[in-house]
Amino acid sequence: MSAIRLLPPELINQIAAGEVIERPSSVVKELVENSLDAGATRIEVDIEAGGARLIRVRDDGGGIHVDELPLAVASHATSKIGSFDDLEHVASMGFRGEALASVSSVSRFALTSRVRGQDAAFRVEVDGGKLQAARPAQHPPGTSVEVRDLFHNVPARRKFMRAERTEFAHIDDLLKSLALARSAVEFRLSHNGKPVRIWKVARDEQAALQRVAEVLGAEFPAQSLRIDHAAAGLHLSGWVGLPTASRAQADSQYFYVNGRLVRDRIVAHAVRQAYADVLFHGRHAAFVLYLELDPAGVDVNVHPAKHEVRFREQRLVHDFLFRTLHEALAQTRAGQVVSQAQEAGGSLRMSGTSTPMPMPQAWSARADQSRLSLGVRDEPLADYAALLGESPRTSPLAEAEAEPGEAPPLGFAIAQLKSIYVLAENAHGLILVDMHAAHERITYEKLKSGRSGSNLRSQMLLVPLSIAVSAKEAAAAEEYAEALAGWGLELSRSGPASIVVRRIPALLEGADVAQLSRDVLSELAQHGSSRRLQELENGLLSTMACHGSVRAGRRLSIPEMNALLREMEATERSGQCNHGRPTWVQLSVAELDKLFMRGR
Structure with missing residues (x-):
């Protein structure tokens, strides 16, 4: 190996540029964030050739004093932090002070700025790493940064740039994300002299x-x-x-x-x-x-x-x-x-904290007076009831007939289509409901509610299972043993990289205990929490709910269809079935009129 030596400043800046500046959008990010830190309320970004030929960012921020312009393009010079305490409480977008130095080392760079209250602006230029003296210029209060011929002195990096359209798309996406972050700032974006985006200030x-x-x-x-x-x-x-x-x-x-x-x-x-x-x-x-x-x-x-x-x-x-x-x-x-x-x-x-939405009394009065069963009966439901210490029962739906006055959100049933879909009329038009998907979600939520009781059973393994895990996972088993026991999973650390499983939730009988334990401990070690047990149990309950729900092909009466609609309105997450598919669709009167070209 050759002798150790200090790197020249130009090479240091180009290495830093390789870390910070991946493509033209990276330059735009650094410059726009500097404008935001300067208190700008209007930022204009002009791009040519996807950023390869020109990137210009102009703002109306506080500006930079002429004496500080040379420092602005120096490495690790910044006004945003000054102590270790500042570094621990960073509230600005940038703070390292390496962006402008890195950009100027791989481009033809110019910085023009005018401080509010001063009569003149000043401009500095950097080309090939050489800083020229500041000279007067014309500019409104604020700062403009021009970056021309990006990577002109680093041909290898320039070869990795994509097509003009691709590079500009990255810049466009970046400006979108910044516009969402700062709704009180106006953003303007143009490409090759043509306006592309204008985001006005959002005041409410x-x-x-x-x-x-x-x-x-x-x-x-x-x-x-x-x-x-x-x-x-x-x-x-x-x-x-x-x-x-x-x-x-x-x-x-x-x-x-x-x-x-x-x-x-x-x-x-x-x-x-x-x-x-x-x-x-x-x-x-x-x-x-x-x-x-x-x-x-x-x-x-x-x-x-x-x-x-x-x-x-x-x-x-x-x-x-x-x-x-x-x-x-x-x-x-x-x-x-x-x-x-x-x-x-x-x-x-x-x-704040969400609270369940109660069903209006006028719609639920009949539900309190009587119960109507769809006659759904399936062995998995009976098995689950036994695990909870309850007697098997059918899955009831409340009878709810049309009440005078305002219609409920899902309206009132008018027909059934192909023994699959429920058709209902509400104040907005037509409602279509997939009756199996809807009842599946209702049944699933009821099963989950039953599981949350304190009488959930766990099952002791006939022979304790010893499992080899990583040292980090073994430590997680020791740290979270009490929390896991609350879910019915009893395990203990038996060595630096091993655990012993003695008890599992009864619902998960037959599961791969070793893989289950590793998955749970892996999440605990990485995130400090795990829902793997709950997800597995939910998967089983979802299967039970599917078998225990009214099936396609079953003819329902109008009261039964109305009962299903009222249950949907009162059940959490009832807009989707257990698998994430929609349970209902709204067709407004305007949409129906459009289908039949009414009013044209």
Whole structure:
């Protein structure tokens, strides 16, 4: 090996540029975030040739004093932190002070700025790593940064740039995410001299939702829940899409921590678990969520491009996110979107701790007076009743006939189609219900409610099972032994990397005990919590509910159909079956008129 020597500053900056600047969109990110930190309320981004020829970012922020312009393009010079304490409480988008130095080392760079209250602006240029002296220039209060011929002196990096359309698409996506983060800032984007995007300042919640609709699609507001919940020093707000508005790809997921867009495995795991019971297999939820917490509770200095963060209380954040979203989704019921979202002209609102929605007395009066059975009987239901120490029974549905006055959200039944679908009329038009999927969700929720009782049984293994695990998983078994025992899984640490299983939940008899234990401990070791046991039990209960629900081909009377509708309105998550498929569809009178070309 050759002798150790110091690297020249130009090479140091180019190495730093390789960490921070992946493509033109990375440059735009650094420059726009600097504008936001400068207090800008209007940011214009001009792009040429997908960013390869020109990237110009102009803002109306506080500006940079002429004496500080050379420092602005120096390595690790910043006005945002000055001590270790500042680093632990970072509230700005940028803080390392390496962005402009890195960008200027791989481009032809110019910085023009004017401080508010000063008569003149000043401009500095950097070419080939050489800084020229500041000179007067014309510029309104604020700052403009021009980056020309990106990677002109690093041909190898330039070869990795994609087509112009692809690079601009990345810039467009980046500006969308920043526009969602800062609704009080106006953003303008142009490409090759042509305006592409204009996001006006959103001064109220409705305007902010309109900006969300411009990014996620015009249909998102009517198919989303408004979240606004605070607890334990955490505040979560934003919008989450309904399960029926899921997407094939995870391309509409925006999560912000103190205004910073992040991709975090703790967050992803919590959201995935919250949707686990209502999302169709292979589908992805759409959401725009903002998490606010004390800056000291999150470390943003873990990734060169600041894409990732690390929470100091990971389990607290995970459980807060999961419970908030889980409770919000649990309170969605069939007919709720029609009765609330359409009338409000926007998304459903779930604030604070959600509470069950009671069935109006006029609709439930008959349900209290009599019970009507669909005659559903199946052995799995009887087996489950035995596990809970109850006597087998049929699955009842409450009889509910039409009452005078306002129609309920799902209306009143008028017919049955092909012994599969229930047709009902409500105030908005026609309702179509898949009777098996709807009754399956109703039965499933009742089985889960029964499981939550204290009389859930567990089963002792005839021979305790010894399992080899990792040292981290063995430590998790020791730490969470009491919590696992509450779920009926009794295991203990028997060595540095081994455990012994003595008892399992009775519902999971016949399961692969070794694999089950490893899965549970792996999640506990990684996330500090696990729902693997509950997910397996839910899968079994879902199968029972499917067998114990009214099947296609069964003729129902009008009272039975009305009873099904009333149960749907009172049951959590009844908008989807256990597998995430929709249970009902609304066709408005306007949509029906359009089918028959009425009014044309």
